[in-house]
Each structure stands twice: as C-alpha cells, then as structure tokens.
Amino acid sequence: MDGFKKFLLRGNLVELAVAVVIGAAFGALVNALVSSFITPLIAAIGGKPDFGSLYFTVNGSKFAYGVFLNALISFLIIAAVVYFLVVRPIATLLDRLNRNQLATERDCPACLSEIPVKAARCKFCTTELTPVP
Incomplete structure (x- = not known):
C-alpha cells in the first residue's frame, strides 16, 4: 500500500491529473462557445436557424453532419x-535556453565517438x- 501511495503522490502524476481536469473543463467551455455563438453565426449566414440540427438522409437513414x-x-x-499558447512558447523558450549553452562535446572525425571539445587526442581511437578554442 505504501508503494501505491508514493505512486499516486508523485509530482508528474498529480500534474497530469490536474492537466486532464483543466483540459476537460476547457473543452466543455469551447464546446459551449461553439454551439452557442459560433455555429449560430455560421447558420445565420447559411440561412438555417440551428446549425447543430443540419442533416441529410439516405435511404431513410439520418446523417447529422451539423x-x-x-x-x-x-x-x-x-x-x-494549445499550439499558440502552450507548444509555441515552450519551443521558443527551449530554443533560447539551448542557444545559450555551449557545446561540451564533439564527434571524432576518425571514429565518430563523442569527445570533449578541447581534447587534443581521441580517447577511443587516439x-x-x-x-x-
């Protein structure tokens, strides 16, 4: 039981649970925005009063494409x-952090092993x- 408790209280698991709950709430909010404001505007342009009730029938089967x-x-x-407020800013931040780091290793031209940048002799193939510099 102690191992299960440690598993549940690990930082990554708790953060993931919070992210899922917030994501679900955000999804519900966007769904409400789309069904309450955006699709009625599109439906008004198209001449239909309710965009969500659009459908067509084939051989008596109803396909609700709205x-x-x-x-x-x-x-x-x-x-x-998600892309513009999470992915893109994080990628930009990581690029800035990686740009400031100096390379500490390079590949040996003879054996292609990783060696320190300032090395005068390869430690693998000599x-x-x-x-x-």
Whole structure:
C-alpha cells in the first residue's frame, strides 16, 4: 500500500491529473462557445436557424453532419489555443535556453565517438585532433 501511495503522490502524476481536469473543463467551455455563438453565426449566414440540427438522409437513414461540424470547429479552436499558447512558447523558450549553452562535446572525425571539445587526442581511437578554442 505504501508503494501505491508514493505512486499516486508523485509530482508528474498529480500534474497530469490536474492537466486532464483543466483540459476537460476547457473543452466543455469551447464546446459551449461553439454551439452557442459560433455555429449560430455560421447558420445565420447559411440561412438555417440551428446549425447543430443540419442533416441529410439516405435511404431513410439520418446523417447529422451539423453535430460533426460543431465538434470539428471545437477541435480546431482547442488545437489552435494549445499550439499558440502552450507548444509555441515552450519551443521558443527551449530554443533560447539551448542557444545559450555551449557545446561540451564533439564527434571524432576518425571514429565518430563523442569527445570533449578541447581534447587534443581521441580517447577511443587516439587520433590527434586540433583543439577547438
């Protein structure tokens, strides 16, 4: 039981649980925005009063493509928000952090092993190298 308790209280698991709950709440918020404001505007342009109730029938089967369009618009909004507010800023931050780090190792031209930048001789194949200042 102690191991299970440690597993549950690990930092990554708790952070993941919080992220899932917030993501679900954000998804519900975007779905409400799409079904309450965005799709009625699109439906008003198209002349239909309720965008979510759009459908077509084939041999008596009803295909509700309006519900699918609501879900598609919600997905695109959520994907755009995640990309522009999470993925892109984190990638930019990581690029800035990696740019400031100096390289500490390089590849040996003879054996392609990783060696320190300032090495004068490869520790694996003993090839003489010109040290990088």
